[in-house]
Structure formats: C-alpha cells, structure tokens
Amino acid sequence: MKKSLTYKNYKATSIPYPTASIDGYKKLLVAEKNNIYNGNTGVYLAREIEWGSQKLYFLFIDVDGDPDLKGSEKIQSAVANATLTYRILKNLKAAEYFTIIATGGEGFRFISNKLVNKPAYQAFVDLIKAEMPHIHDTKPTEDIGMPHQIFAYKGHINHSNKDLVDRHSVVVPAEMFKSNLFTVNDYLELTKGRLDPDVVIEFMDHFFNFEPVTDLTSLNGLGDKLMQYQKVLGEIKINPFEYLKFRKSLDNPISLETMHKMLMEQNINCVIANRKKMAISFQGLRCPVCNSMRGNAVAYPPYYNLKCFNTNCAAHRDKDNKGLPLHKWTNIKGYQDHQNQKQSSPIIQLPSKFETIEDARKIIKTALQTKDDSLIVLTPGVGKSQATIEYLANDMVGKKVIYSCFNKDLQKEAYNQIRELCPDHDRFSLIESREELCPKKNELKEITSKGFSPAEILCGGCEHRKTTCSYYNQFENMNHDIFFMTHHMLQYSEKRIKDPDLIIMDENLKSGLLLEDTCTEQQMRTLSIVLNDLDYLLITTLFELGHKIGDQICKEKAYPMIINGRKLAGKDQTEDSLIRLLAKYSDRDEQKIK
Known part of the structure; x- marks a missing residue:
C-alpha cells in the first residue's frame, strides 16, 4: 500500500513542495544527518498523508505566546498556553496521544501520529477555534498542505525569520506540564545548542508508525468532541449566491x-x-x-x-x-490596482437654518432639566460637555448622577473640570478600571487576554479582595453625588448605583447602551423594508444557515455553538468565521465570498 507525505527541508521552500514515500523520507533523514546537525536541514511535514487510496491527516497544534510579548516573557506566555492545552487534552483523556515539542524559538508544537479523515480533521480545527481561545494562530493547523516545522535548529537562517538563537527543537516530557513546574529556564536549557540527528531520526521513525482512526470513540473524550462538531456542521448546505456583488474587488486578482x-x-x-x-x-x-x-x-x-x-x-x-x-x-503591466482608489466624497452644503450658540446652550440646559430622555446632537465646540458640567456642579447637589464618557481620557477630563468648578470634591467619585487598580496586573492580563472573566477566575480567591483592593474599595462608599465612569464600566454599574436621578452619556452612545450587539430574527427581517432584493438575499441566507445549525444542535442535543462575526486569533488572521462557513458549504473560495 502506498504511504507518502509532503515535506520540506527549510522554511523558505517554493511550491510545489517535494513528496516522498514514508520509507523514502526515513532514508533521506539518514542521508541528511550531517546537515541536520549543522542546521542546514530541518524536519517540516504537511498534515496530509497519502494512505493507500485515502488522504488522512495527523493532528497538529501550534502553541505560541502572546504576540505582543517578546523574549523570555513570550516564552513564559507560551509555557502557560502549553500547560492549558495539555490540561484540556488530559481532561478529554487524549493527552497520551500527543507529543509536546518545544520549537526552540519561543513556542511549542503538540503533534499526534493518529490519522483521521478530512471531516474529523476539520472538526478538530473547529474544536480548537471554539474551545481553545488561548491558541493565537490556528493557521498551522488549518494549512493541511503546507509543511510546518517539527524539528529545526534556530541558529540557522534556513529556519528562522527572527533573530537567530543557539537553540533547537526538542521533545518535552508531558510530566513537566502536570504541576506547573515548567519554567522559562527549563525551556532555554532543554533547547540549548544543536539538534542531535540520531535523536531526531529515532523519534521520526517512531512517529511514522501512523495509526489510522476508523472509530473516533477510540480517542475517548477527544473523539466524542470531534463527532459532536462533525454532527453540528455535517448536514449544513448553503444555496450558492453571488456575495461577490456586495463589495468591489480586484477585476482580475492574480493568485x-x-x-x-x-x-x-x-x-x-x-x-x-x-x-x-x-x-x-x-x-x-x-x-x-x-x-x-x-x-x-x-x-x-x-x-x-x-x-x-x-x-x-x-x-x-x-x-x-x-x-x-x-x-x-516587474514587466507585468495592466494589472488593475484598486489600493489607491478613493470613494467619491458626498456633496456638502452649508446649512440654511441653524441655532445661535446662545440658543444652543439654552437647549442643552432645558434638556438636562426635563424628566424625559433627551438626545443632544450639536456641532462640536458649542459646549455640550462644559454646559453639562456646570449644571451638575450647581443644580444637582444631593442628587445621584452617573456621568459616562466614551474613554478614560474624556472621563478624567470631565472629572477634573468639575473639581475646578466646585470646591466640594467629596461630591464626586472617579470610578477607575480593574486594569488600573488591580495589584495582580500580570495575572489579570493573562486571564483577560484569553477571554476569561477576571471576576470569576482571579478576584474570587484573591487575598486582596476584601482588604487592600482599591478596585473593590471604591464601590464600598457610594454616597457621592456624581460618579464619573466610561461607557464600558456603565454596562456593569446597574447593581452598584441604583435608581440614579440622571445619567449623562457623553459621545458614542451605542457602546453605553449595548452590552452586546444582538437582535432577533424578527428585528432583522425588518431590513427588508430598506434593503433591495439582492442585499436582502444575504440576510435570508444567514437565516437559513442559522436555522440549519440550530436544528442540528437541537437534534443531536449538542453543546451550543458560537459563531463569531470576526476571527479572534490575531491581527494577521483576516478570515471571518462566518465567511468560512459560507465558503465551506457553498463550495466557494473564501476570497470570493468576501
């Protein structure tokens, strides 16, 4: 039976990538022993394996640190993410199927020689995206045809786009992640120096004993998860439609x-x-x-x-x-370039009717005094904020007022303005964010960067919670007249500041009114009043997609599924998850869908 793989020996390799039988690739590694040691040659494999008449795929996860960090801090972040990945797999009783490899740069690889078919592998990708938010880059998992690094020496230009370091890829015993004892120093010590070609060849010889998985239940909890994600999406079909008409693109984009x-x-x-x-x-x-x-x-x-x-x-x-x-x-001519095209500007005319500044300021005060809800929309510079601050300082003594601003700078500016106008500073309170006041800023950043709630994970068991925590202490004394906060804080202040006499929202009201941008299907269908038939076709197609996913989830009694409108893996990942679904089930290229 034919068994072959796709590989490359160094990072910058042109397409088409070389292929070889598994036995042939083993012989190639032996022949390249010296080059493996001196750093010329690395081990890069594509996930797709030719297995007789089938195409099967080995499981692969790329675990990196926070992309905003560098050096030891990024390695520390990667260690934390690798530990979290190990725990998730362990809870699924699947950790034993994976080998953990420190890349030698700043991250890790989790690889398994279990082979699954394409639907199961796609389910594996969906599982990572949905339940492993700490995985910053899913592209190496998704790019099934591109060889990605397994072993390499990071001190050679063939294997790194970054600063060269005297480190190499190495297998890390899983036991080191069981008790949170793995450190940056452990990483640096394990990866120090060059590759041992004999160790690489021995590992790859063992890894190539691939095990095709015909029954996903044999993978324990991981198999159950893969079946769940397959069932949720397996029967969804989308009627093709020309979404390309909804936006301008290159006339003839070149691949x-x-x-x-x-x-x-x-x-x-x-x-x-x-x-x-x-x-x-x-x-x-x-x-x-x-x-x-x-x-x-x-x-x-x-x-x-x-x-x-x-x-x-x-x-x-x-x-x-x-x-x-x-x-x-180049000598390539006639390739249309839209990058410098600008939309035509609307025709702007001076207004024929307007209010004087004095009249406008009277309108502001009247709106503040009324018991009805008011929306004040005036030209910048008239003095909306200044007039409001003066009114609050002089006319709202003994009242309870929330002054909500678009951002922290505007919040502090308004707070300082009213303190200049009124000497009784005890009337005013500046509500500051958890990020500014938390004594455990590093732990807080790590938790929030992964999308978790710090109130539930960090604050509940914190030793500062009921003693020296400045964040929670500011809510103990709520006897002030006016509370200055941001729109984001306003969303969570309902339980702390009950029955305010007045709420001021200064700039960008939407973020102050909505905790989440949600609407019902009935509300979405009202768009038919203002959209043309072609535009409304997109809305009805989204309804169809949502119904089929929902029906399948109910039928299978599976976990709820969250489809993000925008991919959250990183700034270099421009794919929308909703676009990915539409492309997948309408048999279209994602770029054409976009």
Whole structure:
C-alpha cells in the first residue's frame, strides 16, 4: 500500500513542495544527518498523508505566546498556553496521544501520529477555534498542505525569520506540564545548542508508525468532541449566491502560484513562503530592485507591492512606504490596482437654518432639566460637555448622577473640570478600571487576554479582595453625588448605583447602551423594508444557515455553538468565521465570498 507525505527541508521552500514515500523520507533523514546537525536541514511535514487510496491527516497544534510579548516573557506566555492545552487534552483523556515539542524559538508544537479523515480533521480545527481561545494562530493547523516545522535548529537562517538563537527543537516530557513546574529556564536549557540527528531520526521513525482512526470513540473524550462538531456542521448546505456583488474587488486578482510562475518566467528568482502570511518571498535571495541578498524582500497579494529591508533600496519598508508597486519592479503591466482608489466624497452644503450658540446652550440646559430622555446632537465646540458640567456642579447637589464618557481620557477630563468648578470634591467619585487598580496586573492580563472573566477566575480567591483592593474599595462608599465612569464600566454599574436621578452619556452612545450587539430574527427581517432584493438575499441566507445549525444542535442535543462575526486569533488572521462557513458549504473560495 502506498504511504507518502509532503515535506520540506527549510522554511523558505517554493511550491510545489517535494513528496516522498514514508520509507523514502526515513532514508533521506539518514542521508541528511550531517546537515541536520549543522542546521542546514530541518524536519517540516504537511498534515496530509497519502494512505493507500485515502488522504488522512495527523493532528497538529501550534502553541505560541502572546504576540505582543517578546523574549523570555513570550516564552513564559507560551509555557502557560502549553500547560492549558495539555490540561484540556488530559481532561478529554487524549493527552497520551500527543507529543509536546518545544520549537526552540519561543513556542511549542503538540503533534499526534493518529490519522483521521478530512471531516474529523476539520472538526478538530473547529474544536480548537471554539474551545481553545488561548491558541493565537490556528493557521498551522488549518494549512493541511503546507509543511510546518517539527524539528529545526534556530541558529540557522534556513529556519528562522527572527533573530537567530543557539537553540533547537526538542521533545518535552508531558510530566513537566502536570504541576506547573515548567519554567522559562527549563525551556532555554532543554533547547540549548544543536539538534542531535540520531535523536531526531529515532523519534521520526517512531512517529511514522501512523495509526489510522476508523472509530473516533477510540480517542475517548477527544473523539466524542470531534463527532459532536462533525454532527453540528455535517448536514449544513448553503444555496450558492453571488456575495461577490456586495463589495468591489480586484477585476482580475492574480493568485500566488500564477504570480510566482510569471516572475520566474521573467528570471526573477523567488519562492512562495509564509512571511506571517503567504507571500512572494526573496528571503535568502536577491532583491529584484537592489540586488541585495540581505534585504529579505517580500510582496504580499493581492497588490504585490515589493517591500525590502535594505535601507538603500527603492522598495525599503518603513512606516510611510507601502512598497514599490508591481509595475515598477516587474514587466507585468495592466494589472488593475484598486489600493489607491478613493470613494467619491458626498456633496456638502452649508446649512440654511441653524441655532445661535446662545440658543444652543439654552437647549442643552432645558434638556438636562426635563424628566424625559433627551438626545443632544450639536456641532462640536458649542459646549455640550462644559454646559453639562456646570449644571451638575450647581443644580444637582444631593442628587445621584452617573456621568459616562466614551474613554478614560474624556472621563478624567470631565472629572477634573468639575473639581475646578466646585470646591466640594467629596461630591464626586472617579470610578477607575480593574486594569488600573488591580495589584495582580500580570495575572489579570493573562486571564483577560484569553477571554476569561477576571471576576470569576482571579478576584474570587484573591487575598486582596476584601482588604487592600482599591478596585473593590471604591464601590464600598457610594454616597457621592456624581460618579464619573466610561461607557464600558456603565454596562456593569446597574447593581452598584441604583435608581440614579440622571445619567449623562457623553459621545458614542451605542457602546453605553449595548452590552452586546444582538437582535432577533424578527428585528432583522425588518431590513427588508430598506434593503433591495439582492442585499436582502444575504440576510435570508444567514437565516437559513442559522436555522440549519440550530436544528442540528437541537437534534443531536449538542453543546451550543458560537459563531463569531470576526476571527479572534490575531491581527494577521483576516478570515471571518462566518465567511468560512459560507465558503465551506457553498463550495466557494473564501476570497470570493468576501
């Protein structure tokens, strides 16, 4: 029976990637022992495995630290995320199926030699997205045809786009994650130095004893989860529709593969590689403009503007340079470029009727005095905020007022203004955020970055909670007249400040009125009044999608499913999860759906 895989030996490898039988790849590793040791060669495998007449997939999770951190702090964050991943798999009684590998850079890989079919693998991807919010980048899991790193030496330019470090990939015993004892120093010590090719070859020889999974229940709780996600989505079908008409796009966008071929025909040597996202890459190659080997030039679709790190290059990348346009660094002409197109401006005319500033200020005071709800919309500079502050200082003594602002800067500005107007400062309270006052800022950041509630996870068992916590102490004395807060705080203040006499919301009312942007199907259907038939087709298609998912969940008695409108994995991940569903079940490319 034919058993083959797709691989590459170093990071920047052009498409098509090489393939080999499993036995043939084992022999290749033996032949490359010296190159593995000196860092030239690494082990990169695609998830897709040719298994006889089938295409099966091994399970793979990329675990990184917070993308906003660097160095030891990022490694520490990755250790925390790896520990959380291990616990989730352990709770599913599936941790034993995975090997944990420290990449040698700043993260980890969880890999398993269990092979599943494509529906089960897609369910695995959905499981990670839905139940592992700490996984910052799911792209390595989703890119089933691209070889991703298993073992590499990070001190060689072939395997890193970052600063080179004298570290290598290494298997980490799972026991080190059982008791939160794994540290940054452990990571640095385990990964120090070069790869041992004999250890790599021995591990890969064992890993290649793939086990096709024909019965998902054999994977214990993980198998149950995969079946659940398969059942929820398995029967959903979407009627095709031309969503492309809803937005302008390039007339003839050129794919990476086509662009690569066109450039090679012009003798511009380049590869397709992952440079945070897939791109035409000149890493380790000559920049087509300055001819430098160290420029690490790159061109991203759809416009393929060239960006080079050589400061003397015309395509030098800096904050003000969008890159050199395609037609200036190639002979490719006639490729329509929409990136500089601007929407036509609306026709603006001076108003023929208006209020004087004095009349406008009288309207503000009248609106504040009335018991009815009022919306004050006036030109900036008239003095809405100033007039309101003066009214509160002079006319709302002994009353209970909430003054809510769009952000912290405006909140503090209003608070300071009223303190200047009124010497009785005890009347006023500045409600500050948990982020500003919490004595455990690092733990708080770690919890909130993963989407968890700090009130439930951190504050409940905190030793400062009922003693020295400034955040909770500010709510103990609520005998002030006026409370200054942000719209975000306002959403949670109903239980703490009961029956206020007046609520002022200054700027951006929507974020103060809504905790969540939600509406019913009946409310959405009222859009038919204002939308044309083509636009309303999108709404009805979303209804159909929602009904089918809901019916399937009820039928299978499965867990509720949350479909985010926007992907939350990171700034480099532009895919919308709703778009992904529409593309998947209408057999369309995601870019066309978008």
